[in-house]
Amino acid sequence: MTDLEKHPTPPASTGGFATPPAIEVRAVERVFGKRRKQVVALAAVDLTVAAGEFVSLIGPSGCGKSTLLRLVADLDTPTAGDVAVFGKPARQARADQDYGIAFQQAGLLPWRTVAANVGLPLELHGASGSERKARVAELLELVGLADFARSRPDQLSGGMQQRVAIARALAERPRLLLMDEPFGALDEITRERMQNELVRICRETGAAVLFVTHSIPEAVFLSDRVVVMSARPGRIVDIVDVPGSSHHRTDDVRDDAGFFHAVATVRGHLHGAPTDAAPGSDTR
Amino acid sequence: MSVVAEATAKDTRARLPIGDLRVSTVLAPIAFGVAVLGLWELGVQASGVEPFIVPAPSDIWREVLDSSDSIAKGARVTGTNALVGLAIGGVLGALVAHAVRVVDQMTVPVVAAASVVPIVALAPALYRMYGGQYDTTRMLVAALSVSVPVYLNTLRGLRQVTAVHRDLMTASSARPWQVARVVTLPTATPYVFTGLRIASSLAVISALVAEYFGGPVSGLGKSITTSVSSSNYPLAWAYVVGSIVLGLVFYVVTLLLDLWFSRHHPEP
Numbered sequence: 001m002t003d004l005e006k007h008p009t010p011p012a013s014t015g016g017f018a019t020p021p022a023i024e025v026r027a028v029e030r031v032f033g034k035r036r037k038q039v040v041a042l043a044a045v046d047l048t049v050a051a052g053e054f055v056s057l058i059g060p061s062g063c064g065k066s067t068l069l070r071l072v073a074d075l076d077t078p079t080a081g082d083v084a085v086f087g088k089p090a091r092q093a094r095a096d097q098d099y100g101i102a103f104q105q106a107g108l109l110p111w112r113t114v115a116a117n118v119g120l121p122l123e124l125h126g127a128s129g130s131e132r133k134a135r136v137a138e139l140l141e142l143v144g145l146a147d148f149a150r151s152r153p154d155q156l157s158g159g160m161q162q163r164v165a166i167a168r169a170l171a172e173r174p175r176l177l178l179m180d181e182p183f184g185a186l187d188e189i190t191r192e193r194m195q196n197e198l199v200r201i202c203r204e205t206g207a208a209v210l211f212v213t214h215s216i217p218e219a220v221f222l223s224d225r226v227v228v229m230s231a232r233p234g235r236i237v238d239i240v241d242v243p244g245s246s247h248h249r250t251d252d253v254r255d256d257a258g259f260f261h262a263v264a265t266v267r268g269h270l271h272g273a274p275t276d277a278a279p280g281s282d283t284r
Numbered sequence: 285m286s287v288v289a290e291a292t293a294k295d296t297r298a299r300l301p302i303g304d305l306r307v308s309t310v311l312a313p314i315a316f317g318v319a320v321l322g323l324w325e326l327g328v329q330a331s332g333v334e335p336f337i338v339p340a341p342s343d344i345w346r347e348v349l350d351s352s353d354s355i356a357k358g359a360r361v362t363g364t365n366a367l368v369g370l371a372i373g374g375v376l377g378a379l380v381a382h383a384v385r386v387v388d389q390m391t392v393p394v395v396a397a398a399s400v401v402p403i404v405a406l407a408p409a410l411y412r413m414y415g416g417q418y419d420t421t422r423m424l425v426a427a428l429s430v431s432v433p434v435y436l437n438t439l440r441g442l443r444q445v446t447a448v449h450r451d452l453m454t455a456s457s458a459r460p461w462q463v464a465r466v467v468t469l470p471t472a473t474p475y476v477f478t479g480l481r482i483a484s485s486l487a488v489i490s491a492l493v494a495e496y497f498g499g500p501v502s503g504l505g506k507s508i509t510t511s512v513s514s515s516n517y518p519l520a521w522a523y524v525v526g527s528i529v530l531g532l533v534f535y536v537v538t539l540l541l542d543l544w545f546s547r548h549h550p551e552p
């Protein structure tokens with residue numbers, strides 16, 4: 001019997017007073033530009049991510065996935081609605097370093113060693129040298145790059161750089177991870193390996209994750225829930241529950257009937273949804 | 285299960301492209317230079333041109349050896365002026381670039397226009413202001429010439445900060461000075477040194493040409509004019525050789541600095 005058939009209780013998404021939800025997005029709208037050149041990147045978006053829950057965003061290119069993630073990270077502000085992170089305004093959560101973030105490009109500083117890149121958030125927030133060293137060693141162990149602490153980013157493969165970026169995002173033990181297509185540039189084999197790694201990391205750290213991807217199987221494999229979005233204006237079409245806890249996925253799950261069913265459901269929603277363009281819009 | 289470490293680390297040496305130089309890329313220009321010198325020598329010998337028109341390379345070389353002391357002395361004076369100019373101009377250019385980043389778009393055309401002004405032309409006026417017995421004017425002229433390319437390159441460097449690095453700093457709630465220390469300055473540094481490399485020959489040329497317009501009787505430029513006015517053409521050419529060597533030294537040193545500071549940066 002595989003994990004998908006076990007149906008353990010998914011984490012409560014109602015956020016009682018004990019633990020506020022990791023993310024609470026209410027009636028959010030984001031409009032870019034003015035007057036005639038307006039682009040409604042997001043309209044009437046509501047989404048709650050419980051503490052410890054893994055939620056993926058999927059949808060055609062330009063449907064506002066990155067925009068939503070940036071709003072949660074307070075790298076951008078909504079034109080209407082609110083975003084709360086652990087019950088606080090997003091700005092406060094950013095100031096408190098409540099989340100770790102990994103971008104589509106690894107975004108490492110090329111002049112720093114791998115270790116110095118991973119330790120950057122700790123350095124910025126005044127952790128002592130010895131504390132930093134111990135934590136960096138631990139993180140590099142976690143992402144399997146202990147031997148590369150003194151290498152420079154340009155000496156690593158794309159997949160290794162991405163793992164460094166993930167280690168950096170985890171540096172301050174955030175209870176929330178924001179990831180924008182972190183595996184987008186990887187080959188299929190590395191990608192599946194990274195997915196397995198991410199499942200393990202989430203199990204070990206218990207962090208909630210908001211994960212943007214273009215890959216349906218990836219979204220289903222990793223998530224407790226998959227949020228399907230459509231473009232023009234960017235909105236949530238449906239939210240697909242994936243059976244089984246996201247913390248117990250193994251490669252076996254990939255061949256499981258429940259897995260295929262969830263994949264088919266997500267695909268159905270994606271194709272039913274009006275996409276913003278053009279053949280070749282990226283919905284692998 | 286931990287991830288299988290991907291292969292082994294790639295070459296971990298600092299990447300100075302000097303390692304990529306091939307024998308042919310060095311040999312070809314040397315061979316060409318030797319051939320030109322040979323033809324020059326033969327041409328002068330065969331046609332019997334007067335030395336004040338074109339002296340033979342062998343005559344020039346003899347003068348270089350005979351007057352090596354005074355060439356070295358002149359090079360020291362001109363070199364010091366150029367170096368001080370390079371340092372002052374470098375700091376000036378970089379600082380001004382930092383200061384005016386806000387009005388960036390507006391200042392670029394102004395400075396580009398200013399860079400067309402032949403700054404050595406200011407030398408006579410500056411000698412008036414600072415007195416002909418000091419090297420101050422020469423240093424100033426060099427500094428002004430240097431500051432322009434350094435300024436333009438620093439500005440370019442400051443603009444190279446990538447969106448993802450900026451987002452990373454914002455996501456980490458970094459303070460403005462932390463952003464400067466961690467991202468902006470390291471990003472711009474290689475560009476500052478590229479500016480210095482471009483400016484290095486300019487520093488030597490400006491310091492040297494400024495000597496033509498006055499100041500104390502020292503330096504390679506002054507020596508060139510003096511030897512010409514006493515009709516000692518091979519000696520004048522020997523000083524020119526000294527100037528070329530001085531310019532090359534400046535260029536090579538700043539080139540190495542430039543390569544060193546950009547060793548971890550991706551190709552722009």
Ligand SMILES: Nc1ncnc2c1ncn2[C@@H]1O[C@H](COP(=O)(O)OP(=O)(O)OP(=O)(O)O)[C@@H](O)[C@H]1O
Nearest residue numbers: 032033039040041060061062063064065066067068
């Ligand atoms: N800074 C901006 N200024 C103007 N328009 C923007 C800006 N950022 C995003 N947009 C617009 O908002 C819409 C959503 O963009 P977003 O980057 O969130 O899409 P996405 O779902 O992440 O797409 P992809 O899958 O291609 O990454 C797009 O139509 C885009 O043109």
Ligand SMILES: [Mg+2]
Nearest residue numbers: 065066067180
């Ligand atoms: Mg995106």
